[in-house]
Amino acid sequence: MEKSLSHAPQGAHARRAYLGGLLLAIGGAVLFSTKAVVAKLLYRYHIDAVTLIAFRMLFSLPVFAAVAVWQMRSGPPLSVSDRWRLVGMGLIGYYLSSFLDFLGLQYISVGLERLILFLTPTFVLLMTTVFLRRHISRKQWLALLISYCGIVLVFLHDLKGGASNVALGSMLVLGSAASYAVYLLLSGEMVKRLGALRLVAYAMCVSSVACIAQFFLLRPASLLIQPAPVYWLSLVNGILCTVMPVFMTMIAVARIGAGTASQAGMIGPVSTLFLGALVLGESITPWQLAGTSLVLAGIYQLSKNK
Template identity: 80%
Template sequence: MNNSATPPLPRSAYLGGLAIAIGGAILFSTKAVVAKLMYRYQLDAVTVIAFRMLFSLPVFASIAVWKMRTGAPLSKADRWRIVIMGAVGYYLSSFLDFLGLQYISVGLERLILFLTPTFVLLISTLFLKHHISRKQWLALAISYAGIVLVFLHDLKGGGADVALGSTLVLGSAMAYAAYLLLSGEMVQRLGSLRLVSYAMCVSSVACIGQFFILRPAHLLVQPMAVYGLSLVNGIFCTVMPVFMTMMAVQRIGAGTASQAGMIGPVSTLFLGALVLGEPVTNWQLAGTGLVLAGIYLLSQKK
């Protein structure tokens, strides 16, 4: 036995970390349901995402200021990288996601977004010349088969709207995959908390600025229910999942935490049925099962 090996994590600590990871995945997935509820007040994606960032910005800005005072100054190159990452990874991906949610069900939206790891793999293969093993190709095929199954099922009822919404959310997943690839090296140097808080501040400024450019300021005056939903969207579906995921990664590792995140599409499917009245069909369950199976296989890659 190797005495230098890391001691096993106590069961109670492991289960606690797993619970945090699952809770974070469920809360993050809930943003799609909250957005759908806000659309019932005749709001559009530009307004919904602006309200989301208005409520989450103070938290991320506070952390950014704290890290700015305690951390080493950023180089000019790092500042530009963070601006690009915030614009692509959070602003563009969030905007396309919320825009797509106007046309498709929350179940299909979550399944498409859950393909982000496969996009990371494909981009790495195409542009960074990384090798894809047979097991990874199998995982990709299974995951995309699940998406196609649910897409074809929803296409019968929605037609062109489903195709448009799915394309927008697909673009969201690809934008976030690009962010993950860009952030890899910077996370090691700056730390995830500092990098995320800086990138979220950039994204918030972009989303709020977009609102004031494209929409009249009087749209900020909304019923109290909109403010309540925006608070839930900004704090419980944005800020808390970020910190919960980080805590889980520290306790149980990134691999286990990412596998726990597989609960996301399933929770969204049933939350959509419970809160929004969206039907849960056998086709959707089968497609969800295929996507989860594919991502699970992908996560087993050492």
């Protein structure tokens, strides 16, 4: 009797920790997806993707730099090879991926953008098959087919709606998803040695420097002077839509595991679809809902495979 009573508080504590991790994963997915809506609002002030991403990183860099310095002092020094790998990962995973994403958002709806980015796990699976020669089961192939059918539905809907350059925007966002998939593959081995917090902080610092340097190389410094709403929206983009979801997702993975956290992240495309309708006035049609359901079903099926 005493033994069962002693285990009860431990079980309740574990349950609270699990629910807390689940809420963090859901909150991180929603906040990260919101960056597409914020980007659309920023484009109304006639700034381009280069300027938008530079402002985003200007606000997020101080936080990532502080975490990187803290990790630098507490962890062992990096080898020369690890430093070069981190530079490459930062350029591919966050700089190139973010840049292509924001470029694509100029041409497509936030709902379609989020659905395409949600195909990143399928790119990882395909890349491991091609480059690492890993076997894909029939269930995984079926999950891939279901997901891509959902994307095609939404893509064709946007084309019918007369949206300009939908194909171009979709290809740019596809490139974003593919480049981030490459980053995930490269980070698999390094995250075990460096730890997720250290790896993300270093990679984000590299990406931030690259995005800011790109701005000063391609745009005049006078473009830093913008209307007040641009600064406020960029602050939201940098802190609420970049820094917070990165760390929230990391904590969630530590508490509930990567598999459960990824399943919780399936709320992302749905939240973007409804946020786009609420904030931007984008329509929600039965075709979009059907496509979203197919993508979520395919990704859920993939997440069940070890």
